[in-house]
Amino acid sequence: MIAAAHRTHRGYAAFVIHRLSGVGLAAFLPLHFLALGTALNGEAALDDFLRWTAHPLLKAAETALVVLLTAHLTGGLRLLALELLGWRDWQKTAVAMSGGVSLAAGLMFLLNLGVP
Amino acid sequence: MPDGRTLEVKVWRGRESGRFQAFTVPRRASQTVLDVVSWIQRHLDTTLSYRFACRVGMCGSCAMTVNGKPRWTCRTHVDKVAEGDTLTVAPLANLPVVKDLATDMAPFFDKWAKAQGRFVPEDDRPREFHIVPPETSERRAVDAGIECIGCGVCYAACDIVRWNRDYLGPAALNRAWTLVNDVRDAGNPTRLAAVAGDAGCHACHSQENCREHCPKQINATASIAGLKRAAAIAALKGQL
Numbered sequence: 001m002i003a004a005a006h007r008t009h010r011g012y013a014a015f016v017i018h019r020l021s022g023v024g025l026a027a028f029l030p031l032h033f034l035a036l037g038t039a040l041n042g043e044a045a046l047d048d049f050l051r052w053t054a055h056p057l058l059k060a061a062e063t064a065l066v067v068l069l070t071a072h073l074t075g076g077l078r079l080l081a082l083e084l085l086g087w088r089d090w091q092k093t094a095v096a097m098s099g100g101v102s103l104a105a106g107l108m109f110l111l112n113l114g115v116p
Numbered sequence: 117m118p119d120g121r122t123l124e125v126k127v128w129r130g131r132e133s134g135r136f137q138a139f140t141v142p143r144r145a146s147q148t149v150l151d152v153v154s155w156i157q158r159h160l161d162t163t164l165s166y167r168f169a170c171r172v173g174m175c176g177s178c179a180m181t182v183n184g185k186p187r188w189t190c191r192t193h194v195d196k197v198a199e200g201d202t203l204t205v206a207p208l209a210n211l212p213v214v215k216d217l218a219t220d221m222a223p224f225f226d227k228w229a230k231a232q233g234r235f236v237p238e239d240d241r242p243r244e245f246h247i248v249p250p251e252t253s254e255r256r257a258v259d260a261g262i263e264c265i266g267c268g269v270c271y272a273a274c275d276i277v278r279w280n281r282d283y284l285g286p287a288a289l290n291r292a293w294t295l296v297n298d299v300r301d302a303g304n305p306t307r308l309a310a311v312a313g314d315a316g317c318h319a320c321h322s323q324e325n326c327r328e329h330c331p332k333q334i335n336a337t338a339s340i341a342g343l344k345r346a347a348a349i350a351a352l353k354g355q356l
Binding site: 004005006007009011012015079082083084086087091 | 183184185186272273275321322323324325327328329335337338341342344345
């Protein structure tokens with residue numbers, strides 16, 4: 001009966017990004033530990049795995065992961081500031097800054113891929 | 117005066133379950149959504165139920181969902197919200213529907229009571245009047261939230277209410293915050309305990325739907341954040 005038109009504003013977008021990035025990171029964490037766990041089988045096993053991660057598709061996924069991580073970090077800092085330091089009238093700017101920093105981090109990661 | 121154009125209006129009919137009924141209404145200059153609903157009720161279907169009183173944005177009784185957003189219909193011009201020549205009008209979300217566009221506001225105001233949203237006088241009446249200088253931070257916090265007229269727009273816009281029916285909601289918590297900052301009030305220990313529960317201020321995700329939709333531009337998100345800080349400080353002091 002009720003449409004979702006009440007959600008079309010920047011504060012809600014920040015909430016959705018924070019929630020989805022958190023779920024994404026939580027889903028990734030077991031894979032991260034699994035990768036680290038390959039070292040238990042010796043140095044060669046971990047190196048084999050790391051060579052496999054050099055695939056361009058995995059590098060693209062890794063870049064997305066960096067963006068997710070930064071988005072969750074900056075979004076979380078924004079929320080902490082809002083709730084602990086009191087309201088500031090530039091909340092929409094803070095949301096934009098969070099998004100900008102996240103994308104910049106992803107871009108820096110991508111640019112850094114070419115550096116030996 | 118009618119300008120020859122018409123408006124296609126879909127109006128919710130029924131209770132929790134029901135359907136949208138389509139009406140064609142003449143467009144007029146400076147027409148409000150409440151004008152449209154009233155025109156339908158007076159000229160097309162006298163059984164249409166809705167609520168209004170002051171028509172000038174003072175009473176807060178005419179709030180409805182207009183094209184998916186909760187609004188005061190008396191202060192919403194059709195020209196500002198019509199999508200082309202169509203309009204969809206539904207009752208406020210998150211509240212039981214009495215009939216058609218009229219909702220039962222009882223759960224909304226019950227939560228004001230649960231949030232201890234009433235002034236508690238001190239046991240010993242002071243010999244002189246309290247002096248509350250306007251420049252103090254407490255007075256400014258009260259000023260920021262005190263103009264709420266209880267229309268329920270923020271409550272209908274709140275997704276936390278939608279997901280947790282026990283959540284006290286932005287308006288009740290905003291009221292509690294104004295009382296927390298009222299230096300004359302003596303009810304804060306029980307009030308903070310009332311608003312710090314699972315369905316209280318800490319359930320808020322700071323989505324800002326309430327701030328975004330409040331017709332009085334009251335920032336309930338900021339009020340709730342204030343309650344979170346006050347409750348945390350009280351907990352650290354062992355008062356909760």
